[in-house]
Amino acid sequence: MIEYIQTHQPGFWITAGFVMLSAEVLLFGFTTIILLFGGLGALITGLLMMFGPLPETWIAGTACFGITTGIVSTLLWRPLKSMQDDSRMSPQQPSSDLIGYEFVLQQAVTSRQPGTYRYSGVDWKVEIDAGTGIDSLEAGRRVAVSSVDAGIFRVRPAAQG
Secondary structure, eight states, rough: OOOHHHTTEEEEHHHHHHHHHHHIIIIITTTTTHHHHHHHHHHHHHHHHHSSSOSSSSSHHHHHHHHHHHHHHHHHHHHHHHHHOOSSSSSOOOOOTTTTTTEEEEEOOOSSSOOOEEEEEEEEEEOOOOGOOOSOOOOEEEEEEEETTEEEEEEEEOOOO
16 A cells, blocks of 8 residues: 555645545535645645656655645735634614513613513513613503613613504
């Protein structure tokens, strides 16, 4: 087996490159880009050996693998990093099934004094949604949840009808 690899080094490097790329995609889902860079470096090394500019020796192959991996990582680091940059993406408000849920206030709620509402065994803090322009809601008023945070219902008056 070792003799076969010795005489077919371009195939070894190309196979090693595809194995690294496959492991990166299938096992890690592009989370460790080290295997991506190494896989591309091994593929380039194998192709250079196959087409002749690089001699089929272990020293030349290992050196070329290291150098091409370094060059590939230098060239691809910024583009790959910018693809992961979250600041370019618009922030997305998490959705909740509770948005639109209507209930009757048990106590008055003001912009300075939040209330509470027990729902599904949890006491939720009830605040007035800042976008409504309302400063207070009286007890007995029907309201609808407009947004949800951890333990907080932000409410607006429910539509009459």
